[in-house]
Amino acid sequence: MSIYVVTGGAGFIGSHLTTRLGQAGHEVRVLDNFVSGASRARAAVLTEIPHVTILEGDIRDPDACRQAVEGADFVLHHAAEASVPHSIEDPGGCVAINIGGTINLLEAARSAGTVKRFVFASSCAVYGDTPGSSKHEATQTDPLSPYASSKLSAEYFCRNFFRLHGLQTVSLRYFNVYGPGQDPNGAYAAVIPKFITAITEGRKPTIYGDGEQSRDFIFVDDIVEANLRAAAATRGVGGRAFNIGGGQSASLKQIVEKLAEILGRPLETDDQPARAGDIKHSRADIAAAAGLLQFTPSVTLTDGLTRTLNWYMESGEKK
Secondary structure (H helix, E strand, O other), X not given: OOEEEEEOOOOXXXXXXXXHHHHOOOXXXXXXXXXXXHHHHHXXXXXXXXXXXXXXXXXXXXXXXXXXXXXXXXXXXXOOOOOHHHHHHOXXXXXXXXHHHHHHHHHHHXXXXXXXXXXXXXXXXXXXXXXXXXXXXXXXXXXXXXXXXXXXXXXXHHHHHHHHHOOOEEEEEXXXXXXXXXXXXXOOOOHHHHHHHHHHOOOXXXXXXXXOOEEOEEEHHHHXXXXXHHHHOOOOOOOEEEEEOOOOOEEHXXXXXXXXXXXXXXXXXXXXXXXXXXXXXXXXXXXXXXXXXXXXXXXXXXXXXXXXXXXXXXXXXXX
């Protein structure tokens, strides 16, 4: 079995990764600074999983990074400042975490000499609002926020470490991730948990604009699988970035319709004026990930929505 480091391992995506790896028998080191109560709550659950070690530390601290990565086989880097508004308010702080922290981890991985693959969690935000609904890796990047710029910069540093030092790095550009355990009020929250929380609380889901804006939604279990494929891939993936999405888009109206179908009852929406700056359409071209990472999503939107809705409803009943 291998040794994995999952930074941000008590976060939404990180906790799913940690659970999958620990249950498979791998040794997992979670490096997290627990800035939120939700992450501490997840960490308490993760400690019950065999082979999981929790390290409280910050990726801005080079010593914490070296301690976490020493002797590791794989690094799955998900710790980040993920809030676009926070990145606008404090761009320097965003850069310190998303770029400086990534460099600390890359240096730690290079120095360790044991890391077989460094997987960096990037974002489709690097594309900005470039023309065309389908984004492929050669699409021009146009980051519209310090957050997006920091993710793109960190991708370049991953590529630098591959080209200059031979460290095997892969960047994964996540599209709209959703699933059980996602904080509807968190920085990384997609529209789906916001819709579901409104429904479970007896409120109308809010739609801004005409509801025809579409996104490429991907279930968190598929994100976990993409990370494992990226870690194991052998064919010319070093230094590259890959889109990770569902490969198809759904409009916000369609999401509400599917949720109504799952619940077996109609849903009314709270329709609000369109928000300035919202991207109209976004879809991932995932041909490169299918070819080189052998990754294709397996969870359908209906199945993913059903599983997510059930989790939130069960979670609410336990409170």
